Amino acid sequence: MSLPVLTAVTGAQWESDLVSALERSSLGLDVVRRCVDLPDVLATAQSGQARAVLLSADLRRLDRDAVARLMAGGVAVVGVVTPGDLAGEDRLRRLGISRVVPADAPADVLAGAVAEAVEVAQTAGPVPVAEFAMSDPHRSMPTLPPAEEVPAYETGTGTGQLLAVWGPTGAPGRTSVAVTLATELSLFGVPTLLADADVYGGVVAQTLGLLDEAPGLAAACRSANNGTLDLPALARHAREVLPRLRVLTGIQRADRWPELRASALEQVWDLSRQLAAAIVVDCGFSLEQDEEISFDTAAPRRNGATLTTLELSDTVVAVGAADPIGLQRLIRGIEELREVVPGAVIRVVVNGVRKGPVGGDAESQIRDALRRYVGVDSVVCVPYDRVSFDTALAQGRTLSEVAAKSPARAPLRALAADLMGITMPKQRRRARRR
16 A cells, blocks of 8 residues: 655755655655645645655745644654755754655655654654644534445456546536546545546646646657556556546647647557546547648648547547537537547536526526437536636635535536446435424
């Protein structure tokens, strides 16, 4: 079992070498997030994603209170200093960090310090702090009945489900739907891979607050194109951002689309079915196939990545906006999708449903229009909740983390369960007051 670790050594030139050394160690350390500042460290640690954190002495606003908050949450803290920085080492020890190692220490030494700190933290339990040092939100929470356990979903062996999230032009919310579906699947216990295959400029990395400049999917495609991609290599390219959720980040610049070759993607998706039980792919909007008329010779198709993904997918989740223009584009898009990928299993999601643009009973009118014009009987209507999605985007986190009770989350959670054949636990009804 891997040991999830956070790092917060922003500004240090040796940060990349440090992360590589930790992941090369034989103790099974996994750097789940490279935090950019102290609030990022505290928020991530509080979410329970990691059991240890490595902090540098020059981390801005690092103080004893922050270290106490980490330790009170049961997170082991290890200090890292530039080799020869005695002042930095002394400062970390004064803040209450007893284990401090130089950044150029061998991988086993670094990993050993982290493992020892975690073992001590487990033995001692959360470090007690002064009663008024910080608030304890658990004290004010009511005692809830135990949650119904969701059976763990075993990793498939080449049978993972490929779910392509597609939508017409106009930003109907493809990425928001893809990220939310992938997150909900991982919360159900399904090992999930979220991939950004938008050749016009993917934003999954920015949505999740990832700062990687090297796109994971492009790197996987290069390896596949060179004949060096195997399951361990794909796992290295797909970083784990949450328990049971890996991400293959996409290209941030549209001019890099030739890196996502259709032939290479075929192997990537084939191996992905072995790596995860569910593969959620954020696709580009264009379905145009006649690009070869612009060339005198054989050349890669820009939309080849999207078309290949749609053709290989088990289910296509078609996303449209809940306004007259968005619905018109969705209806035409579904017709074109059926022509391009005959026999595709299509699930329709209408995003941002509200009364204003449609009028009357918006949900009923949307369902009637899709039934009348494209013969779609089952439509998932996602209520408009701009505030929650904006908050998630601003913090680089998921909807379930920042707004668990958002009305937009429930229909997408139900869709995720339905796509994978998961029986959702029944909601307990509140007792009526007499």
